[in-house]
Amino acid sequence: MLHGVQAKRHVCGVQTAWTGADLPEIAVAEIAGVLDRSDLGQLLVFFSNRYPADALSEAFARLFKGIPVAGCTTSGEITPDGFTDGCLLVVAFPKAGFTFVSTLIPDVRGLTVERGTETVRSLRAKLDRLGAGRHANRFAVSLIDGLSKCEEVIVSAIAWALDDIPLVGGSAGDDLALTGTNLLHDGQVYSGAALLLLAETDHPVRSFKHDHFEPTETKLVVTASDTESRTVYELNAEPAALEYASSVGLEPSSLAPMSFAAHPVIVRVGGDYYCRSIQRVNPDGSLSFFCAIDDGVVLTVAEPRDMVSSMTCELERLDDEIGGVDLMLGFECVLRRLDAENRQVKHKISDLYRRYHVAGFHTYGEQYNAMHLNQTFTGVAIGCQGT
Numbered sequence: 001m002l003h004g005v006q007a008k009r010h011v012c013g014v015q016t017a018w019t020g021a022d023l024p025e026i027a028v029a030e031i032a033g034v035l036d037r038s039d040l041g042q043l044l045v046f047f048s049n050r051y052p053a054d055a056l057s058e059a060f061a062r063l064f065k066g067i068p069v070a071g072c073t074t075s076g077e078i079t080p081d082g083f084t085d086g087c088l089l090v091v092a093f094p095k096a097g098f099t100f101v102s103t104l105i106p107d108v109r110g111l112t113v114e115r116g117t118e119t120v121r122s123l124r125a126k127l128d129r130l131g132a133g134r135h136a137n138r139f140a141v142s143l144i145d146g147l148s149k150c151e152e153v154i155v156s157a158i159a160w161a162l163d164d165i166p167l168v169g170g171s172a173g174d175d176l177a178l179t180g181t182n183l184l185h186d187g188q189v190y191s192g193a194a195l196l197l198l199a200e201t202d203h204p205v206r207s208f209k210h211d212h213f214e215p216t217e218t219k220l221v222v223t224a225s226d227t228e229s230r231t232v233y234e235l236n237a238e239p240a241a242l243e244y245a246s247s248v249g250l251e252p253s254s255l256a257p258m259s260f261a262a263h264p265v266i267v268r269v270g271g272d273y274y275c276r277s278i279q280r281v282n283p284d285g286s287l288s289f290f291c292a293i294d295d296g297v298v299l300t301v302a303e304p305r306d307m308v309s310s311m312t313c314e315l316e317r318l319d320d321e322i323g324g325v326d327l328m329l330g331f332e333c334v335l336r337r338l339d340a341e342n343r344q345v346k347h348k349i350s351d352l353y354r355r356y357h358v359a360g361f362h363t364y365g366e367q368y369n370a371m372h373l374n375q376t377f378t379g380v381a382i383g384c385q386g387t
Contacts, residue, residue, distance in 0.1 A: 005030040008080045008357075011384045012203045012326045013094040016359050018079045020087045024051045027088045028059035037064065041095035042102075042197070044141075044329075045071025045184055046361040048086040049174040053182040053189045056088070061187040070102050070195050071184045072143045075173030075334040076362035080327075082350035083337070085175075091329070091359050093199075099131045102197040104185045105158075108148050109192065116157025123198050124165075131200040135164070139205050139380045141329065142169030143195040146181045146364030149230055151372040152292045154194050159370035165198065166207035167370075168378045170331030170363035171290075176257065178279070181364075204322040204383035209368040211376045212310045213264055213302035215273055218247050220265060220299040230289045231282070235299070239285040244278070247301050255281045261339035264375050265299040273300070277335050277365075277374035290365050290374050307340060308348045311377070315356045322383035328353075330360035330379040337362050339375075356381075 005019040017034050021027040043064060047056060053073065060069045077089045093100060103123050105111060127138070140162055144151050151171055159167060172181035183190045220243065224234035235243040245252040248263040260278040267276050276299060279288040319325045330353065340346040358379070366378040 005034055006081060007034040010327045010357065012382055013097050014327050015092040016080050016090065017092070018077065018084065018087050018089040020084070024055040025059045027051065028056065028063055031088065031090050032063040035092050039094045039096055040064070040067045040092050041098055042093040042100035043067055043069045044091040045069055045088070046074050046077055047071065047088045048077070049073040049177065049182070050086055051088060053184065057184050057187055057189050068100065068102060068186055069184055070143065070197055072172035073174050073181045074361035075175050075364065076337055078330055078332065078353055078358050078360045078362070080354065080357050080359055082354045083346065089359065089361070097202040099127065099200045100197055101126045101130065102185070102195060104190060105154065105194040105196060106190065107192065108145065108150050108154050108194050111153055111157050113157045116154070117161040119196065120158045120161035123196065127198045127200060134200050134202065137203065137205050138165045138198065138200045139207055140165050140167040141197040141199070142167060142367045143183055144169065144171045144367070145183060145191050145193055146171035146173050147178065148192055151365050151367065155367055155370060155372050158196060167367055168207050168329070168331060168380050169367035170361060171365035173334060173362060173364045176334065201382065204385065205380055206318055206322050207380045208314065208318060209366070209373065209376055209378045210311060210314045211275055212305045212307045213266060213275065213375070214305060215266060215300045216303050218301040220244065220247060220301065222293060222295055222297045222299065225293050225295050227292065227294050230291065230293050231286050232289065232293055233286045240287045241281045241285045244287060257335065258338055258342050261335040262342055264302050264335070266302045267297060267299055274371065274373055275302070275375035277333065291372060307343065308345050308352065311349065312352060315352065318381045319356065322381055324384040325356050325381045326384040327382045328356055328358045328379050330358040330377060331363050331366050332360065332377045333366060333375045334362040334364065335375045336377065
């Protein structure tokens, strides 16, 4: 766990600060003490669920009065100094060079395409009024209750109305407790909800996604499932946990989050493969997933490429493309972190993220444009130079 407060000012004017203080009031006070609050336009807040969300929200409302706040609980934080656990991370955007608008989407289980479209249109109209017409430098961020089991519905309801605005984001976590996640928005705490932020900036931005797996020849067909609970009872007409374990060479009794991180399953959509991560094995031998699942879906067992070298190549490409990465908002599946730990490369990945100034959190799912993903890193890179 992090001790003390640390802060960084980026060339683009964004400030980042993080602390491992035990009490929420002290944690927010420490953050307030190191940030220049004279020109803040938006706070993004990512925090461990060991902090009571209500107390944290109240402290932000008191110490950052009038400054919009949006954030969520995590399954680990990614600071500009690397990976941490049990901390509070704040990404503070200035008014100069950045325009943000945000909205809460309540009751996501009842979200319709019509309501999602109207929400996005209203938010885009607000950004058009407040922004400077820098359409090429816009991006959207989604933060979603990671246990709502309806990220696909949310993304599909809002994605097409975003039009040319790229979307990245993450599903809120709770340190793998799987009991409840929280969202913060302007002084209130929510669950069963989502947040959508639209941003426009003077600085070059690029959204991206990355994973490090390749398909094998091993196929697992979902032959019995419950779509509402994201539970698979049978794969290839065999008990799900038993068949999965057999396909990856493990004993069913040994299945754990580390197993699912090391041996993901993927699904082909169009010409691309996307991870569909297993959340847990249930007492009845069924498997719960972090994503939508249904009978007839053909899952492919994947094998890893080198995580460090593949991610290094991706970040080097982005760095060249925008003339130097100044800050990267990152949303990384918690299973990628577990896989890095299992392969003993966590420190190398953490060092890599430090080099490219990543700030974000470990998620229960990632959003990228119209897709909800698993075991992926999605993000938006912000360049050093103004346009």
